[in-house]
Amino acid sequence: MTEQRIVLVTGAGSGIGRATAERFAREGWRVVAIGRRAGKLAETAAALTAAGGLCETAPLDVAEPGAMAELATRVAAEHGRIDALVANAGIAYAREAALETTDEDWNETLRINLTGVHRSCTAVLPHMIARGAGAIVTVASIAGQVGMARRGSYGPSKAGVIGYTRNLAIDYAPHGIRANAVCPGFIETDINRASLAALPREEYAALVAKHPLGLGRPEDAAAAIFFLCSDDARWITGVDLSVDGGFTAW
Ligand SMILES: NC(=O)c1ccc[n+]([C@@H]2O[C@H](COP(=O)([O-])OP(=O)(O)OC[C@H]3O[C@@H](n4cnc5c(N)ncnc54)[C@H](OP(=O)(O)O)[C@@H]3O)[C@@H](O)[C@H]2O)c1
Structure with missing residues (x-):
């Protein structure tokens, strides 16, 4: 069995996921970096290799049936452990109120942000149960905790992640598994760079001011x-x- 702890980080090719992967590597963990774009994962992999913490990169769609389960089974077989999962991958397609939210936006947002988290968690749970230990962190959002303008699909997807995570915590505590959600406020990354830049100056200033x-x-x-x-x-x-x-x- 590999001695170093192993964490799976989804959405590790950019933003919060990349910073998280790098943090784990600096702390002595080995990281499986997951995302759809191989090129972005390669950039993360270079940083992880420098820190001695690269396990592997895995280009896949977290919401695709079987993709995360197949990966987790292989990682557990090769290394004998999966200590943690960071279910961070997510999208924010449109900033629309409910009436303007298209079926396409609704379905894709729920597919990736909620079904993707579910598939990621159910992929690692059997391996954590087998060892009687594990930690799961889902990345939700303040948009899942409080109301926000024009978050017709994103807000519900993140509120769903919070509820899902609570249920995991209750159901799998007897197996030594913890599950918590992290809810970030605004952090400038690929997910919101364009929409933040498009805000009128006063609206941007008001948004910043909402963060003491x-x-x-x-x-x-x-x-x-x-x-x-x-x-x-x-x-x-x-x-x-x-x-x-x-x-x-x-
Ligand atoms: N930045 C903020 O202000 C903020 C605030 C609250 C919550 N969050 C949440 O934080 C998480 C990370 O976002 P971020 O801010 O770091 O933005 P980001 O840089 O756009 O990161 C999102 C990552 O998820 C990956 N991803 C998206 N769909 C995927 C899929 N189906 N399968 C696998 N990977 C997928 C993307 O890579 P590929 O496109 O290559 O797959 C990307 O690397 C998201 O869940 C987001 O909702 C962000």
Whole structure:
């Protein structure tokens, strides 16, 4: 069995997922970096290799039936362990209210953001149950904790992730498995760079001002994710942790 701990990180090719993968590598873990674009994963892999923490890259769609399960089975067979999963992959297609949300947007957002999390978690659970230990962190959003304008599909998908994670925490605690959701506030990444840039200056300023500590960085979310996967969080399960510079404190 591999001695180093192994974590699967979805959406590891950019943003919060890449920062998370790098954080785990720096902490001595080996990382399976997952995402659809091989080119972006290769960039992450270079950083992980430098830190001595690359396990492998896995270009796949987390919502595709069987894709995550096949990967997890292979990783568990090769290395004898899967210590943690960070179910971070997500999309935010459109910023629309319910009436403007198309079926295509609704279905694809739910498919990736919620079904993708479900498939990722059910892929690793049997292997964690077999070892009687494991930590899962899902990446939801403040948009799943509080109401927000024009989040017709994204908000419900993230609220679903929080509810899903609570249920995991209850059902799998007897197997030594913890499950928590991290809910970031606004962090400028690929997912929102264009929509943030398109905001009128006053709206952007108001959004920043809603975060008493200002906008965050991918590393801020990564720190919370790492903590929740670490032994320091051994008595924490079923929480949705806002990592939002105070956005939800108002
Ligand atoms: N940035 C924020 O302000 C913020 C706030 C709250 C929550 N979040 C959440 O944080 C998570 C990470 O987002 P980010 O901000 O880091 O944006 P990002 O840079 O766009 O990262 C999203 C990652 O998910 C991957 N991905 C998307 N669909 C996938 C699929 N079907 N299968 C596998 N990988 C997939 C993308 O890579 P590929 O396209 O190559 O697959 C990408 O690397 C998301 O769940 C997002 O909703 C972000």
